[in-house]
Amino acid sequence: MPGPVQAIERAAAILRLLARGSGRLGVGEIAASLDLAKGTAHGILRTLHGVGFVEQDTATGKYQLGAALLHLGTSYLDVNELRSRATNWADALAARSGEAVRIGTPLEGNVLVVHHVFRPDDTLQTLDVGSLLPLHATALGKVLLAYDTDLAASAQQADLPSLTRRTIVNSSALSRALAQVREHGWAADAEEYMPGEAGIAAPIRSYGGLVVGAIGITGAVERLCDGRLRPRPELVTHVRSAARAVSRDLGAGR
Amino acid sequence: MTQRYVMSIDQGTTSTRCMLFDQGARLVSVAQREQQQYFPQPGWVEQDAVEIWRNVDRIVPRALADAGIAAEQVMALGIANQRETTVVWDRRTGTPVGRAIVWQDVRTEELVREFERKPDAGTVRERCGLPLATYFAAPRLRWLLDTVPGLRERAERGDVLFGTMETWLIWNLTGGADGGVHVTDVTNASRTLLMNIATLSWDDELLSFFDIPKRMLPEIQPSTADFGRTKRVVPGLRIAAALGDQHAALFGQTCFARGETKCTYGTGSFLLMNTGRDLVQSTHGLLTTIGYQLGGEPAVYALEGPIAVTGSLVQWFRDSLGLIGSAPEIETLAKTVDDNGGCYIVPAFSGLFAPHWHSEARGLIVGLTSYITKGHLARAVLEATGWQTREVVDAMNADSGLEASTLRVDGGMTADHLLMQFIADVLDVPVMRPIVAETVSLGAAYAAGLGVGFWPDLEGLRRNWHLAARWLPKLDATRRAEEYANWRRAVELTFGWAQPRQPV
Numbered sequence: 001m002p003g004p005v006q007a008i009e010r011a012a013a014i015l016r017l018l019a020r021g022s023g024r025l026g027v028g029e030i031a032a033s034l035d036l037a038k039g040t041a042h043g044i045l046r047t048l049h050g051v052g053f054v055e056q057d058t059a060t061g062k063y064q065l066g067a068a069l070l071h072l073g074t075s076y077l078d079v080n081e082l083r084s085r086a087t088n089w090a091d092a093l094a095a096r097s098g099e100a101v102r103i104g105t106p107l108e109g110n111v112l113v114v115h116h117v118f119r120p121d122d123t124l125q126t127l128d129v130g131s132l133l134p135l136h137a138t139a140l141g142k143v144l145l146a147y148d149t150d151l152a153a154s155a156q157q158a159d160l161p162s163l164t165r166r167t168i169v170n171s172s173a174l175s176r177a178l179a180q181v182r183e184h185g186w187a188a189d190a191e192e193y194m195p196g197e198a199g200i201a202a203p204i205r206s207y208g209g210l211v212v213g214a215i216g217i218t219g220a221v222e223r224l225c226d227g228r229l230r231p232r233p234e235l236v237t238h239v240r241s242a243a244r245a246v247s248r249d250l251g252a253g254r
Numbered sequence: 255m256t257q258r259y260v261m262s263i264d265q266g267t268t269s270t271r272c273m274l275f276d277q278g279a280r281l282v283s284v285a286q287r288e289q290q291q292y293f294p295q296p297g298w299v300e301q302d303a304v305e306i307w308r309n310v311d312r313i314v315p316r317a318l319a320d321a322g323i324a325a326e327q328v329m330a331l332g333i334a335n336q337r338e339t340t341v342v343w344d345r346r347t348g349t350p351v352g353r354a355i356v357w358q359d360v361r362t363e364e365l366v367r368e369f370e371r372k373p374d375a376g377t378v379r380e381r382c383g384l385p386l387a388t389y390f391a392a393p394r395l396r397w398l399l400d401t402v403p404g405l406r407e408r409a410e411r412g413d414v415l416f417g418t419m420e421t422w423l424i425w426n427l428t429g430g431a432d433g434g435v436h437v438t439d440v441t442n443a444s445r446t447l448l449m450n451i452a453t454l455s456w457d458d459e460l461l462s463f464f465d466i467p468k469r470m471l472p473e474i475q476p477s478t479a480d481f482g483r484t485k486r487v488v489p490g491l492r493i494a495a496a497l498g499d500q501h502a503a504l505f506g507q508t509c510f511a512r513g514e515t516k517c518t519y520g521t522g523s524f525l526l527m528n529t530g531r532d533l534v535q536s537t538h539g540l541l542t543t544i545g546y547q548l549g550g551e552p553a554v555y556a557l558e559g560p561i562a563v564t565g566s567l568v569q570w571f572r573d574s575l576g577l578i579g580s581a582p583e584i585e586t587l588a589k590t591v592d593d594n595g596g597c598y599i600v601p602a603f604s605g606l607f608a609p610h611w612h613s614e615a616r617g618l619i620v621g622l623t624s625y626i627t628k629g630h631l632a633r634a635v636l637e638a639t640g641w642q643t644r645e646v647v648d649a650m651n652a653d654s655g656l657e658a659s660t661l662r663v664d665g666g667m668t669a670d671h672l673l674m675q676f677i678a679d680v681l682d683v684p685v686m687r688p689i690v691a692e693t694v695s696l697g698a699a700y701a702a703g704l705g706v707g708f709w710p711d712l713e714g715l716r717r718n719w720h721l722a723a724r725w726l727p728k729l730d731a732t733r734r735a736e737e738y739a740n741w742r743r744a745v746e747l748t749f750g751w752a753q754p755r756q757p758v
């Protein structure tokens with residue numbers, strides 16, 4: 001078994017140091033206290049800064065604990081910020097796929113729609129940002145469940161309401177579906193939420209691979225799927241590359 | 255066949271972006287960097303032109319690399335830029351004589367008052383379509399000539415060059431001190447107070463009115479033209495278009511016909527209406543400007559209602575008050591309350607632009623009681639953008655004799671749904687966002703692509719416009735009228751705040 005990761009131990013020591021006393025230290029002071037090379041301390045501080053665990057005072061250059069540490073338990077990425085940061089790629093996905101795009105995050109056992117781009121055909125459509133979708137019956141929801149063990153467990157304990165004749169209502173079938181989502185890196189629903197409608201979605205990740213939401217398209221089942229209700233590969237590719245582009249902008253995979 | 259693309263650089267007030275679009279006008283790649291803003295004195299706003307150039311140097315290669323696109327696949331480059339921001343640099347070293355003075359900067363207020371007292375002040379507006387105001391480039395350039403020691407002599411000898419950001423970037427991209435091209439386009443030139451709005455050339459009377467040596471001015475080109483090829487950053491790109499960001503947005507929204515209007519929400523916000531070949535003079539506090547000019551064609555004019563401070567009020571709330579961690583969190587905070595609690599913020603940080611033109615106005619927060627929380631303040635921040643939009647839309651309706659029946663919007667703030675809904679509510683018309691919210695970048699790409707034949711015509715571009723989101727008005731008329739009345743009272747309180755310095 002590999003031993004402890006030194007960089008993580010050092011990062012933890014820096015956080016403890018900052019949690020003491022005045023809580024504002026320069027990189028030199030931190031390096032001296034921990035007997036680290038200044039360059040090493042600086043590298044760790046920049047990483048901690050990138051994930052929001054430390055903040056730097058612009059005037060003095062000193063570091064202190066970041067606000068993100070105080071809210072570790074709550075969603076760290078504000079949903080309005082997620083929308084802002086995803087807008088360009090959500091637009092591009094709608095343009096490429098010709099379908100409506102939504103971004104969802106979990107909220108109280110549902111999918112909260114935080115962003116919605118109309119299907120680009122200039123037909124009458126209504127914004128549904130702020131509305132809720134079922135986790136187990138939508139592609140967006142399945143992505144959110146697949147990467148959040150607690151969320152999946154509580155969804156499976158509650159009963160899974162049947163919305164169409166294709167909705168997954170059995171908890172072991174849902175488990176299998178979620179395992180597939182993790183294996184493939186995307187999810188689909190074919191008439192599981194609404195008759196005649198299908199959806200394809202993929203995870204939006206932040207630094208370290210943390211899933212912070214799902215982005216996906218929805219549309220008529222005959223446009224999104226082939227005759228055997230399998231999602232069309234080119235649409236899956238569009239959805240996944242949009243998800244990757246947003247993730248890259250949020251700091252994943254660096 | 256290898257895919258081909260068009261690149262745009264949007265040098266905005268907050269950040270610089272490089273984007274690549276495919277033939278279907280779909281985004282393929284984006285790289286972006288914010289630049290530092292400096293506020294060295296009350297009313298002063300500066301940026302470092304060298305930092306902006308360095309940002310361009312980083313983001314252009316990154317945009318290409320992220321999408322795995324080679325320079326040869328890029329058919330053309332279009333540049334859009336924050337307008338009126340003034341930089342002067344040494345033509346032999348490429349070093350700016352100081353920081354760039356940003357369009358929101360009001361240091362030239364006294365200078366502008368002096369200009370207003372000149373007997374021929376009345377002819378300025380006739381010649382260039384603009385009121386005498388701190389907003390435009392000429393007073394800034396004059397301020398530099400007056401205050402930087404030896405600058406006037408260097409300018410007269412032809413040793414220093416003036417430019418707005420597109421001029422600075424094109425000069426650097428095409429070689430800098432080593433043969434860089436010193437050019438601007440009509441839309442940017444139309445914002446200096448120095449270009450004759452009818453002849454589209456530097457106006458000798460205006461040059462002598464402001465006492466600016468002609469030698470330091472760039473050559474004026476149409477918005478689509480041969481601006482040369484890049485020699486630095488990524489060599490060999492063909493610069494085929496340059497236009498002010500707001501003009502690029504008008505173009506990107508495909509407002510090609512008379513009467514078509516858009517409003518772009520960024521650091522400031524800008525309502526522009528295409529007025530076709532007609533040079534319309536406003537009687538309600540709007541500006542006459544060039545919409546765009548395609549190479550070999552007459553210029554298309556526009557009426558403009560600029561608002562100085564909208565997104566930058568959100569930035570102020572974030573950076574100077576520290577009440578939010580990122581701009582979009584303003585919406586989250588605003589949603590913690592149901593209304594403004596009686597509180598209004600008038601962000602006259604740079605005086606007030608259209609339709610008021612009070613350079614001496616300064617910002618205020620009114621209606622404070624113990625009841626007010628930071629949530630109410632956040633709401634007042636967003637509402638300020640809504641009401642300022644209402645004022646310029648009212649002016650545009652009055653000038654054009656038309657009632658706008660919808661508003662086309664774009665820009666960074668359109669991600670804010672609370673704000674977009676509020677704008678629909680205060681205007682009482684549907685607000686519509688197209689499928690590319692980065693319309694400035696798209697417009698620069700459109701102009702460049704059109705210039706090199708990548709896209710054949712305007713009609714083809716128009717077909718790319720699709721509705722991505724629409725907000726419908728919900729507010730009842732009585733409430734709207736009451737709130738507007740409150741806003742107007744608040745605005746009046748800002749007038750006359752900054753007093754001219756008393757002579758000692």
Ligand SMILES: Nc1ncnc2c1ncn2[C@@H]1O[C@H](COP(=O)(O)OP(=O)(O)O)[C@@H](O)[C@H]1O
Nearest residue numbers: 266267268269520521565566568581582666670
């Ligand atoms: N979700 C949001 N809500 C309110 N304001 C926002 C939001 N996102 C960005 N902004 C504001 O929009 C501005 C950035 O928009 P952008 O179009 O990039 O501006 P510019 O082109 O002037 O640089 C900033 O001033 C920022 O404060």
Ligand SMILES: [Mg+2]
Nearest residue numbers: 266499520694
């Ligand atoms: Mg912009």
